[in-house]
Amino acid sequence: MSVEMLTQEMFDHVKKIKHQVINIEDVSDLLKKKLGEEYTSEVSIAVKNNLKEHDKLEFFREGTYNHEEKFYYCVGNWIAVKGLYKNCVEAKEKLGMLSWQRFVDDWED
Numbered sequence: 612m613s614v615e616m617l618t619q620e621m622f623d624h625v626k627k628i629k630h631q632v633i634n635i636e637d638v639s640d641l642l643k644k645k646l647g648e649e650y651t652s653e654v655s656i657a658v659k660n661n662l663k664e665h666d667k668l669e670f671f672r673e674g675t676y677n678h679e680e681k682f683y684y685c686v687g688n689w690i691a692v693k694g695l696y697k698n699c700v701e702a703k704e705k706l707g708m709l710s711w712q713r714f715v716d717d718w719e720d
Contacts, residue, residue, distance in 0.1 A: 614654060617642065618661040622668065625690060632691035632702040635659055635670075662690050671699030 624641065625633055639655045646654070663670040671689040675682055678700040685699040696702040 612646070612649075614657045614661065617645075617654065617658045618665070620645070621658055621662055622665060625662075625668065626692060630691075630702070630705045631695055632689055632706065635662070635688040635690055638662065638690075665690075667693050669693045669696065671696075671702065676700050 621638055621641065625631055638659050642655050642658060643650045662668055668690045669692070671685065671691065673686055673688055675684050676698040677683075678698055683700045685703065687699075689699045689702060691699075691702050696705070
């Protein structure tokens with residue numbers, strides 16, 4: 612399967628999920644499940660780069676964001692359907708996450 616076809620499938624996946632936002636690292640896991648033994652890190656990197664540059668997706672890089680007149684450091688790199696969120700802090704709040712969480716189940720005991 613070509614990188615372009617895999618990119619389109621990952622884009623379609625993001626559009627179908629509830630909040631239309633995903634950690635870019637989750638793309639690797641999705642590709643591993645889809646491709647099985649055909650998975651390579653080169654394919655994963657190419658698909659993630661395509662998604663970062665996709666004209667219908669917003670790429671939020673890990674960093675500091677101003678959200679509701681406060682500064683937050685947002686952990687992780689995220690992609691979301693373009694136009695839904697102003698920044699990754701807002702997107703992660705929609706997922707029920709805090710800005711410092713990398714994954715949904717990333718809670719300290």
